[in-house]
Amino acid sequence: MNNKKVLAHAIGAIALASVPLSAHAWPDQTVTIVVPYAPGGIADIAARTVAEAMTPIWGQEVIVDNRTGGAGFVAATTVARAAPDGHTLFVADMGVNVINPYLFDDAPYDPATDFRPITMISDTPLVLAAYSGAPFDTTEDYLAYAEANPGEISFASAGIGSLNHIVPEWINYETGIDTVHIPYRGGAPAATAVASGEAEVGVLALSSVGPFVDSGDIKLLGVAREERVASHPDLPTLMEGGVPNVAAGQWAGLFAPSGVSDEIVEKIYEDVVAYLETEQAQTTFADRGAIVSPMTSEDFGQMLDDLREQFSTIIEAANISAD
Amino acid sequence: MDLLESLQLGLATALTMENLLYCLLGVSVGMIVGVLPGIGHLAAVSLLMPLTFHVPATAALVMLAGIYYGAQYGGSIASILLNLPGTASSAVICLDGYPMSQKGRAGAALMITTIASFVGSCFAIIVLILMAPPLAQLALSFHSADYFSMMVLGLVAAGSISQGRPLIGLASVVLGLLIGLVGIDVNSGAMRMTFGIPELFDGVSIIVIAMALFGVSEVISSIGKTGDGANKTRVTFRSLLPTRKEWRESGWPILRGSGVGTAVGILPGTGGGSMASFMAYAVEKRISSKPETFGKGAVAGIAAPEGANNAAAQSSFIPTLTLGIPGDAIMALMLGALMIHGIAPGPRVVTENPELFWGLVVSFLIGNLILLILNIPLIKVWVKILQIPYRLLFPIIILLICAGVYSLDRSVMDVLLVAGFAGIGYLLIKLGFEAAPLLLGFILGPMLEENLRRSMLLSRGDFMVFLERPISAAFLFLAALLLLWVIWGSFKPRRSTTENN
Amino acid sequence: MNVLTSKDFLAGLVCVLIGSLVLVVASDYSFGTPRRMGPGFFPITLGTLLLLLGAGVVLSSLRTHEKLPPLNLRPWLVIPAAIIAFAWLLPRFGFAPAGLAVVVLAGLADRNANKLALLLLACVLVPAIWGLFALVLGVPIPFLIWS
Numbered sequence: 001m002n003n004k005k006v007l008a009h010a011i012g013a014i015a016l017a018s019v020p021l022s023a024h025a026w027p028d029q030t031v032t033i034v035v036p037y038a039p040g041g042i043a044d045i046a047a048r049t050v051a052e053a054m055t056p057i058w059g060q061e062v063i064v065d066n067r068t069g070g071a072g073f074v075a076a077t078t079v080a081r082a083a084p085d086g087h088t089l090f091v092a093d094m095g096v097n098v099i100n101p102y103l104f105d106d107a108p109y110d111p112a113t114d115f116r117p118i119t120m121i122s123d124t125p126l127v128l129a130a131y132s133g134a135p136f137d138t139t140e141d142y143l144a145y146a147e148a149n150p151g152e153i154s155f156a157s158a159g160i161g162s163l164n165h166i167v168p169e170w171i172n173y174e175t176g177i178d179t180v181h182i183p184y185r186g187g188a189p190a191a192t193a194v195a196s197g198e199a200e201v202g203v204l205a206l207s208s209v210g211p212f213v214d215s216g217d218i219k220l221l222g223v224a225r226e227e228r229v230a231s232h233p234d235l236p237t238l239m240e241g242g243v244p245n246v247a248a249g250q251w252a253g254l255f256a257p258s259g260v261s262d263e264i265v266e267k268i269y270e271d272v273v274a275y276l277e278t279e280q281a282q283t284t285f286a287d288r289g290a291i292v293s294p295m296t297s298e299d300f301g302q303m304l305d306d307l308r309e310q311f312s313t314i315i316e317a318a319n320i321s322a323d
Numbered sequence: 324m325d326l327l328e329s330l331q332l333g334l335a336t337a338l339t340m341e342n343l344l345y346c347l348l349g350v351s352v353g354m355i356v357g358v359l360p361g362i363g364h365l366a367a368v369s370l371l372m373p374l375t376f377h378v379p380a381t382a383a384l385v386m387l388a389g390i391y392y393g394a395q396y397g398g399s400i401a402s403i404l405l406n407l408p409g410t411a412s413s414a415v416i417c418l419d420g421y422p423m424s425q426k427g428r429a430g431a432a433l434m435i436t437t438i439a440s441f442v443g444s445c446f447a448i449i450v451l452i453l454m455a456p457p458l459a460q461l462a463l464s465f466h467s468a469d470y471f472s473m474m475v476l477g478l479v480a481a482g483s484i485s486q487g488r489p490l491i492g493l494a495s496v497v498l499g500l501l502i503g504l505v506g507i508d509v510n511s512g513a514m515r516m517t518f519g520i521p522e523l524f525d526g527v528s529i530i531v532i533a534m535a536l537f538g539v540s541e542v543i544s545s546i547g548k549t550g551d552g553a554n555k556t557r558v559t560f561r562s563l564l565p566t567r568k569e570w571r572e573s574g575w576p577i578l579r580g581s582g583v584g585t586a587v588g589i590l591p592g593t594g595g596g597s598m599a600s601f602m603a604y605a606v607e608k609r610i611s612s613k614p615e616t617f618g619k620g621a622v623a624g625i626a627a628p629e630g631a632n633n634a635a636a637q638s639s640f641i642p643t644l645t646l647g648i649p650g651d652a653i654m655a656l657m658l659g660a661l662m663i664h665g666i667a668p669g670p671r672v673v674t675e676n677p678e679l680f681w682g683l684v685v686s687f688l689i690g691n692l693i694l695l696i697l698n699i700p701l702i703k704v705w706v707k708i709l710q711i712p713y714r715l716l717f718p719i720i721i722l723l724i725c726a727g728v729y730s731l732d733r734s735v736m737d738v739l740l741v742a743g744f745a746g747i748g749y750l751l752i753k754l755g756f757e758a759a760p761l762l763l764g765f766i767l768g769p770m771l772e773e774n775l776r777r778s779m780l781l782s783r784g785d786f787m788v789f790l791e792r793p794i795s796a797a798f799l800f801l802a803a804l805l806l807l808w809v810i811w812g813s814f815k816p817r818r819s820t821t822e823n824n
Numbered sequence: 825m826n827v828l829t830s831k832d833f834l835a836g837l838v839c840v841l842i843g844s845l846v847l848v849v850a851s852d853y854s855f856g857t858p859r860r861m862g863p864g865f866f867p868i869t870l871g872t873l874l875l876l877l878g879a880g881v882v883l884s885s886l887r888t889h890e891k892l893p894p895l896n897l898r899p900w901l902v903i904p905a906a907i908i909a910f911a912w913l914l915p916r917f918g919f920a921p922a923g924l925a926v927v928v929l930a931g932l933a934d935r936n937a938n939k940l941a942l943l944l945l946a947c948v949l950v951p952a953i954w955g956l957f958a959l960v961l962g963v964p965i966p967f968l969i970w971s
Contacts, residue, residue, distance in 0.1 A: 030964055067525065073507055074525045106514075108524075154781055160511070182780050185773065188658075198466045198781065217463070490884065491832075494839045494877040500870050501846060513853060513863040539903060546899040546933050714934040715945055721903065721930040722923055722953060725910045730957050730965065735911045742907035749900055753893060754835040772866045784859025 026086050026264050027060045033089045033254075034065050036075035036096050037158070037186050042205050042290055046121040046252040047091040049284055053275040071161040072096035073108055080114040084259035086268065090115060093252050095162040098307045102315045103161045112308065115255040117300040118269050121276065122290040124205045124250040126167060126224040128238060131197040132217050139222040139241025142201065146177035153179040156190040156199035163250055164190060166311065166320065167203040167224055173318030174244050194218055205250045206232075207289030224248055231289070251293070253300060269297055326452070329681045336682030337689055342385050345378065349386035350690045353393020354697065357413075358400045358705070368656050381679045383660050385686040391653050392444060392636045392687070396694050399436040399629050400705050404429055405720065406541045412597045412632040414537060414759050415604045419617060419624030426620050431565040433702045435622060436629040437695065439577045443630035444691045446581035447588065447637035452684055455641050455673065467781060468788045471774040472798035474767045477598050479802045480605040481760040482809070488755055489809040495756045499764025500771065502527055522736035531740045532765050534724045536758035539745030542717045544752070565622075573626035576607050584631030588638030601763055603631030637687055644680060645673060831892045832885030839878025846871035902933035918969040919958075923950035 031054070033047045044066060051062040067075040076096050082088035097111040128139060136142040146153050157164035160183050172179055182199050184190040187208040194202045194209070195217035202209075203224060212218035222238040223229055226247045238246050254272060256265060273294040275281055285292045295303070314320075336342060368390050378386075398413030403420035416436065423432040478500075482493035505516045506526030517523040565573070580603040587599040607627040608617045617624045643654040673680045711719075728737050752758060782788035790796045828834070846867055856862030906929035913922035927946035931937045951967075958965045 071507070077524060151783070180780060180783070182777055184777075192463070196463050196466065488832075490877055490881050491835055494835075494874060494881065497870055497874045497877060498842065501842070501867070501874070504867055504870070508863040511854075511863045515853060515863055515867065516849060539907070543899045543903050543933075544896055546896060546903075547935060714931065714937060715941065717934075718927040718931040718942060718945065719949060721906060722910075722927050722949060725907055725926050726919070726923070726953050726957055726965075729911075729914065733964070735915055738907060738911035738914070742904035742911070745907070746900065746904045750895075751838070753831075753895060754838060755831055756835065775866070776861045779858055779861060784857060786858065 026267065027058050029060065029087055031058065031060055031062045031087050031089065032065050033062065033091055034067055034075050034079050035091050036067060036072035036093075042122065042124050042187070042207055042250060042288065043091050043093050043252040045207075045288055046285075046290070049281070050091075050121060050254065050272055050275070053281070054271060057271050057275075071100060071104065071159055073100075073104075076100075076109045076111070076114070079255070079257055080109045082257050084257040084261075086256060086260050086264035088257060089118075089268070090255040090257075091121065091252055092255055093163065093250060094248070094307070094311075095159070095165075097253070097255070098304065098311055099161045099163070099166055099315070102312045103166075103320065112304075114258055116258045116260060116265060117297055117304060118254040118256060118265055119273055119276075119297060120251055120253045120293050120295040120300050120303075121272070122252050122285050123293045124207050124252075124290040125229045126163065126203050126248060126250050127206050127209060127235070128171075128201065128203050128221040128224065129191070129194055129209045129213075129218050130201045130221055131194055131199075132219050133197055134200045134219075137219065137221070139236065139238055139243065142221055143175055143177060143242055146179055147175075150178040151180060153177075153201060154182045154199040155179050156182050156184055156193040156202040156204070158187040158190050158204075159183050159185065162187075163248055164203050164205075166315065167246060167248055168201070169318050169320045170246050170248075170314055171203070171238070171243050173314070174246060175242070191218070205289070210289055252290075265297065329677065330452070330685065332678055333681030333683075333685035336381060336678045337385070337685035341379075342382050342682065342686060343689070345382040345386040346389050346686050346690050347693055349389020350393035350396075350694050351697070353390035353395075354397040354694065356390070357394035357397020368653055380661065380676075381682050384657060384679065384683050385690075387657050387660055388640070388683060388687065389690045391657075392633065392690065393694060395633045395636045396437065396440045396698060398632075399440070399625070400433060403432045403436065403625070404705060405716075406545075407538045407720065412600050412635070413629075414533065414597070414762055415600045415628045416625050417537065418604070418759065419619070419621050422618070422620035423622075423625065428569075428620070430702060431569055432622075432625055433705060434699070435565055435569065435573050435626055437698045437702070439573065439580065439626045439629040440633040440698075441691055441695045442577050443581040443584055443633035444637050444687065446578070446630075447585040447634035448684065448687050448691075450585050450638060451641055451687075455645050465794065466778070466792065467774040468778040468792050469794040469798070471771060471778055472789055472795040472802070474771045474774070476798045476802040476805075477602060478760075478764060478767060478771070479805050479809075481601045481763040483605065483805055491755050492757055492760050493809075495751075495758075495761040496764040498751075498756065499532075499761035499766075500768040502532065502761075503765045503768025504772075520736070522734060526769070527740060527744075527765075528728075528737055529762075529766060530728060531737050532744060533762060534728055535741045535744035536748040536752075536761065538720065538724045539741060540749040540752055540758070542720055543745065543749045545713065546717060569622050572622040576623035576627035577630040579603070579606065580627030580630030581634045583627070584634030585638040587631070588635030589641050597632075597763060597766055599635035600628035600632040601759070603627040640683075640687075644683070829892050830885050831890045832881055834892060836878045836881030836883075836885055839874050839881060841878075843871045843873075843875030843878055846874065898935065899933040903930055906930040906933070914965075916969065918966045919954045920950055920968050923953065 031051075033051050035044050035047045037043050044064065047064045051064050054062045067078055072092070072095055075090070076092070079088055079090040092111075092115070097115065101107045101110060101112075128142070130136065130142065136145045155164075155168045157168070159165065160181075164187065165181055165183065168179060169181065171177070179201070182193070184193055187205055190199075190202055191204055191208040191212060193199045194204070195212040195215075201221075206223075206229070209218050209220070213220060220232070220235055222241045222243075223232065223235050224238050224247055226237065226239070228235060228237055254268070256268070276292050276294045282292050337346070368387055395412060399416040399420060401407045402413045402416035403424050406417050406421040420432050420436070423429065478496050479493070482496040483489045501516075503526070505523055507513070507517075507524055508515055514524065580600075583603040583606055584599040587602055604617075604624060604627060607623045608614050611617065611621070611623060613621070639654060643657060724741065725738055728741050729735070748758065778788055779786070788795075789799055850864050850867035850871055853864030853867065854862035855864040855868060906926045909929055910922045910926040913925055924943075924946045927949060928939070928942045931939075931942035931945075954965065954967055958967070
């Protein structure tokens with residue numbers, strides 16, 4: 001007992017002797033960018049590229065924290081609960097920031113109120129990709145085959161609620177075909193599953209299937225965009241292939257927990273966008289099949305509102321559920 | 324480009340001053356974090372990642388890889404001397420390494436593991452050089468059902484490593500699988516066994532489990548039992564040298580372990596060296612003419628798994644570099660490092676960035692040579708740690724564990740979980756449950772469930788998928804054989820078991 | 825011999841209890857079908873397996889008579905308590921007091937602890953380990969939090 005008292009006094013004395021911390025301008029400590037997916041996906045690359053570029057500019061270490069699992073719930077709740085002091089940032093995509101609340105009844109966060117959009121970072125075209133041994137070579141053939149063999153075809157996704165999950169369900173809804181969702185832990189494993197023929201198709205980011213297209217394990221059927229992509233001018237859009245309406249981009253955007261001050265958001269926005277507009281940033285993303293697409297915080301917020309409306313309608317109409 | 328030209332290019336790349344320096348830095352950091360219980364190589368690699376953004380891609384990978392395989396060398400040191408696995412993959416080394424050091428053969432054990440590490444690594448590197456492209460193709464033919472069955476075999480094998488009580492060994496595996504369930508279900512997003520605690524949404528960290536069961540529980544049972552000076556090993560140069568008998572007993576196990584480790588490491592998703600070392604241990608125990616010596620300081624029980632985990636650490640680069648499929652979390656981080664430098668992992672790396680691929684491979688050889696040279700003189704230093712009286716040593720261990728666990732995620736909850744799991748774990752270990760199979764169950768649990776559910780979705784609900792695929796059927800057949808053998812063994816009259824720790 | 829001191833009997837009992845507990849908790853999760861397994865499928869299977877293994881161990885315990893080894897009671901209570909003290913102090917007062925507390929408290933788990941030696945040990949170790957983590961590895965852990 002006596003010893004503990006001595007200890008308590010000693011602790012008190014040391015505490016009093018130490019110098020109080022003073023308030024610094026942002027950032028005065030390590031900045032963590034939380035990413036809801038495993039390293040290797042486009043969201044991770046976007047976060048890492050930004051983190052690398054911002055470290056010298058902000059004069060603080062900017063690190064990327066991959067918190068995978070649970071359809072992004074883990075990462076999203078971490079950020080939602082973090083202090084809104086600008087030292088915790090979030091790189092999120094459609095799945096985490098638009099789709100989840102419509103798909104899961106018990107999503108433990110609300111993207112519309114928990115996060116404040118700062119800017120979009122990059123956009124990646126989604127492609128309908130198929131195993132090279134699959135008995136169809138075009139979107140039309142695929143639709144015909146799927147129609148003739150309902151419930152036979154499996155599509156791989158990066159997880160429940162990811163855009164790779166919703167878009168094929170959307171295609172099913174628009175065309176009346178029946179395919180089965182197989183979730184994987186991230187875009188890279190999903191691409192591998194298509195390359196190995198475990199799943200016949202997948203609507204995946206162009207960047208993650210690229211290597212397998214080169215190796216001949218995966219063939220591309222169409223791109224889920226309104227117009228064709230510059231890098232693959234011969235690849236028709238899904239709409240050209242007979243799937244009405246379906247177009248979506250696998251964007252990655254930068255967010256902060258809501259409640260962060262306007263000055264900090266402005267500073268982050270200016271620094272990040274200034275970097276994204278450099279030629280170096282454009283090439284870095286282009287090499288990975290993504291397009292740098294900075295956007296003002298207001299435009300980005302507006303876009304998110306529009307997407308939420310669009311996708312809540314689709315998810316409800318197509319009756320997509322978590323399991 | 325033929326092999327000789329490739330190796331020449333690799334040599335030229337690896338021998339630049341810059342790459343040599345990063346290699347040395349990487350393996351040294353790796354060895355230190357490997358020795359220190361509580362700081363896993365995962366933590367070290369993640370913490371050093373930002374540093375590598377500022378160096379060229381090859382140098383960055385050379386250094387990160389050095390941390391990874393350097394930690395495999397260091398991990399067994401703490402296992403042998405303190406019964407604390409410095410890394411998850413060296414957990415199995417505790418089983419025989421610690422009894423060896425209690426018998427005063429710590430120096431010899433460290434020498435054998437150092438050599439086993441070197442041989443295992445070299446073996447796997449040669450395989451990597453010769454067979455990377457064809458083996459990558461083989462790995463691509465693995466489907467979810469095959470992964471599932473392979474993990475079932477690994478778990479049954481881990482359960483039966485158990486010393487004479489296979490039913491409890493299997494129960495330990497199941498307990499581990501159950502702890503692995505905690506958190507958000509990947510397939511449905513449902514929370515399971517989180518009891519509403521937000522820190523548990525992400526599941527329990529492997530470091531927490533490993534530190535609680537191997538670190539703290541062991542401290543609890545050793546306090547007051549290990550008389551001061553009981554562990555005093557005389558560190559003469561002679562005591563470092565294994566006896567002729569020990570050399571003889573380690574030769575084949577090292578080679579067999581290297582083979583098992585290389586093979587397991589190639590398969591993506593097997594969690595780095597952990598599974599390899601467990602498998603190698605199980606194989607060794609099965610084919611040994613004296614299986615009863617295992618767990619009591621059998622030389623083969625450290626030689627084989629140590630060869631295996633190092634071999635696996637090297638061979639797991641095969642799927643990572645050629646396919647872009649990370650074998651474990653560390654590999655995933657390395658892929659991140661590649662991409663940050665604008666290099667897309669996948670089949671193109673070998674052809675489009677030959678200086679990176681071959682430079683890295685040659686740097687593995689150099690790094691292992693450095694580790695071998697560094698390690699042998701350091702054995703004396705590590706053994707000296709034993710001469711600190713235990714009553715002063717264990718508070719240091721506890722402090723290191725606390726600091727290490729906290730530094731992982733800066734989560735107080737993780738530290739509290741260590742206290743809780745250690746308390747429960749100590750009781751379980753007293754009842755005969757075993758930490759090593761539990762840990763493997765915990766590591767493989769989420770992957771096992773994921774692949775099971777995925778296979779069933781793919782087969783549209785037909786369980787036959789596991790028997791129709793030849794690879795899967797072969798693994799399940801082996802698992803069933805092992806299980807029958809174990810169950811039969813547990814019901815036949817027991818030999819008198821000695822129970823004194 | 826009393827079954828309550830039999831190591832295997834108790835081990836089997838623990839398995840049966842944990843298995844049942846898991847079954848109770850997991851009964852809330854949807855089981856699903858073999859094709860679309862719900863989040864409950866795996867836990868329920870595992871819980872059942874553990875229950876069966878436990879029953880097997882209990883049965884086999886009737887033939888073995890191994891006594892439960894005595895518990896190391898003092899360290900079993902003191903060490904987790906020291907770790908909890910660390911967890912409580914760290915976010916409030918910083919690494920120095922938390923580290924000091926864990927070293928001294930944990931050290932007390934040994935009946936023959938030398939308190940002065942522990943205090944000295946802590947004074948050397950705590951700054952060294954803090955330096956390793958905070959300065960070398962760059963983990964932002966405050967040494968002292970002044971409040």
